[in-house]
Amino acid sequence: MSSSNPRLTDRRLLLALTFVVAFCSIAYELVYSELLTVFYGGTVLRYSITIGLYLFSMGVGSFLSAHLDDPAGNFLRTEVYLALAGPAGAGFMIALNAFPDVTLTVGRLALKEPLTLGLAHVPILVVGLLSGFEIPLLNELVEHREETLFAALGGLYPRRIVRGALGVFFSVSEAEGRSFSEVLGVDYLGGLAGTVVYALVLYPRYGLVVSVLVLGLLNGLAALAFAAWSARAPAARGADRSFSLARWRGVVLAGLLLTGAYGGLVANAGAVDRAVTGAYMGDRIESEYQPGKAEVTVTGFERTRYQRITTYRRDVAGDPGTETCLRLDSAIQLCESWVDSYHAGLVDVPMSASLNRSGALPGANASFDVLLVGGGDYIAVDRLRDYGVSVDQVDIDGEFLDYSREESAFARYNDDAFEYDRLNTTVGDAYNYLRGSDKRYDLILLDVPGARSDDALSLYSTEFYRLLRGHLADRGVVATWAYSEYWFPQHHKAYVETVREAGFDRYLPYSVYEDPDGDDELERGERFYLLSDGPTPTPNVSRARSDYLDAVADRYERLDWRPVPAYRGVEPNSVFDPNYDVIVDP
Incomplete structure (x- = not known):
């Protein structure tokens, strides 16, 4: 196996991109599930519906991808769209639930909560639909069987034993080179990595806001890496896979702008997390009172592995003075006016x-x-x-x-x-x-x-x-x-x-x-x-x-x-x- 083979290099890059896009897609859905849980409660229900809608919309995207031509150009466009839609979807959910709890009534039907709950699921469908385009497009780009890393791994497992075990339940033959199965295998591996890394690293360390920006950054980098590869090595794909960088200049520029913006925000992750979450918490706390009844100023925000710590000062009309309060996640823990009485009751x-x-x-x-x-x-x-x-x-x-x-x-x-x-x-x-x-x-x-x-x-x-x-x-x-x-x-x-x-x-x-x-x-x-x-x-x-x-x-x-x-x-x-x-x- 020689790394000087251009098709070998191409396939390695494309399979790496397959891994990255799968990683990002499933992690976006985990972010959305957690946001829905924060806003509406019911962890099991929210995660179940999110994953179900995600798989359904992926299926729709895969079906519709049959109408897409120019795999290289459309894959680039898909990645830029995902780099925009993934973080924007999280922002949409937050903004949607930052509105005061005013119920819209049509006839006898109260619409506020059902309407916001329904709209909050739109980002799931958008990301799932775009993710459904990715695998068919990548499969067309990775169409030739070459000696790749995945193929080389084939010599590391006992093929005869594996074929024997499979033969108990299925009809088997010698494994043949199938680009689709290879792309799909890398896609599943990326999905596994996305769930593990999100649960163990991204969410506990960075929280939801910064995590979704990291994912947008990865999608943007995937788009730029693909554009650079396409511009440098057109011959490796053959005449039927020609790619005009000039034609997609606007898409590439959008990818550059998004990647640069996300990179700057991720580099200042702590400040971004405190600013966005602090502003959201301030709005949510104020919304618990009648309009104009309370003025809330977030004074501190920290994140641990298990919870968000928010300290704030509140001035409630009719109450004497301003006091400092503490919340863990969305639940109030103590305020100066009743910290003494609470602990007298508890202890x-x-x-x-x-x-x-x-x-x-x-x-x-x-x-x-x-x-x-x-x-x-x-x-x-x-x-x-x-x-x-x-x-x-x-x-x-x-x-x-x-x-x-x-x-x-x-x-x-x-x-x-x-x-x-x-x-x-x-x-x-x-x-x-x-x-x-x-x-x-x-x-x-x-x-x-x-x-x-x-x-x-x-x-x-x-x-x-x-x-x-x-x-x-x-x-x-x-x-x-x-x-x-x-x-x-x-x-x-x-x-x-x-x-x-x-x-x-x-x-x-x-x-x-x-x-x-x-x-x-x-x-x-x-x-x-x-x-x-x-x-x-x-x-x-x-x-x-x-x-x-x-x-x-x-x-x-x-x-x-x-x-x-x-x-x-x-x-x-x-x-x-x-x-x-x-x-x-x-």
Whole structure:
């Protein structure tokens, strides 16, 4: 095999291009699937529909490609179109969902959400259609069987054994040179690489915005490489594959402009990601209020492997002053106005119900073990430090833990609690941590993200709550914040049924109270549950070490344990049999 053979070089380049275009096409669809999940929820549904539409539109493109002539020119045009359409499709989805939630009504039909959802799938069809053109066009360009890298690999596997195995099920013969099967094989390999690299490198490191720009850059480079090859080596293709660079000068210029633009944006990936995502998050947060009600300014944006961290200042009309807030992905985690009340509910109320063996609140020398799941801002740890308890903390996002240690917005609330000498922090998945541990805890606190996507299903499953129950000491209790049963009734029913199926037979619901509008009237805020499977003391907030609870102690005089209710016709959420009603739509 000699690399001086022009057709050999041609085929290598064309097969490399096949790999790149397949890589980009499938990765575009993964970006679109994730965007649809962010905007509309339902990970399984969004990915399933996206892949189905993609394959369908690829089939349509492949069918229509029979009407395309001039394979070289049309392949170049297709790559430039994809370089434009792929990133533009992502931008279209973001812009479509940045509009205020105003419902368009025609007759009795409310159109806003169905209309935007339908339009959001158009980029899937466009990219799929263009991708369907690629393989037939490339197959016409790679029409001669030569000694290529793929052909050379044929000598590396035991052909006789493979033919024998295939012969059990199929009629077989000696392998012949078929350019279509070779192109298709490289296409499938590129698709595999696209899914793996996107999942392990592009999305966790760069996020959706920069990832789609990287893909556009690769499509642009593929178009330019093909144009350069076509201009330099017309003889290698034969007279019937002539290519006039002058004829396609406009397309090549467009490819150059797109590639240059994407290259500049990717070179400044961090700034681009912060600018686009920060602006989008600011608009989305403002849209949660009535028009003109709130002014939001994003002050910081970081991305970890597991989530987006957005800090922002908000000024809500009628509320006293401006405050800093934190969001993880799209879910709000804390604001200055209620950070104290939230952590009093999460930590101080359950601590007031907890007794050590002597019947007193735990002290510095007491044996009292707490498991904190999540709590990466270390604010709950600071509260627990006041009680002198031992804390095992498990949080999957080590980058967020590092961020919290350095971010000044948290410093005034966690008081460097990460240096607490009775704290043991483990970076890892809580589900796996509990499966690998036999330790029992007097109190388990769940300071975890809400059930906003399929990624959180395991933390709201019967299997996870069984693990929690199995790690409780005698008279131990689980404390967690909860969505309101009035605002999210379907989630509430599925969650409660899950908890009951896991073996918890008693729960104690309570809320914290705030004065959000400064009128000296307390209003119900965050909701919490205590969970138990046996006799457990009722909270006595006068014993808690919390100035906030001292001020509102009268609100907690009638707390009482109740049987966990059962809802007819509602299934629990299980890892292996999920109930998607437990997910709260974004």
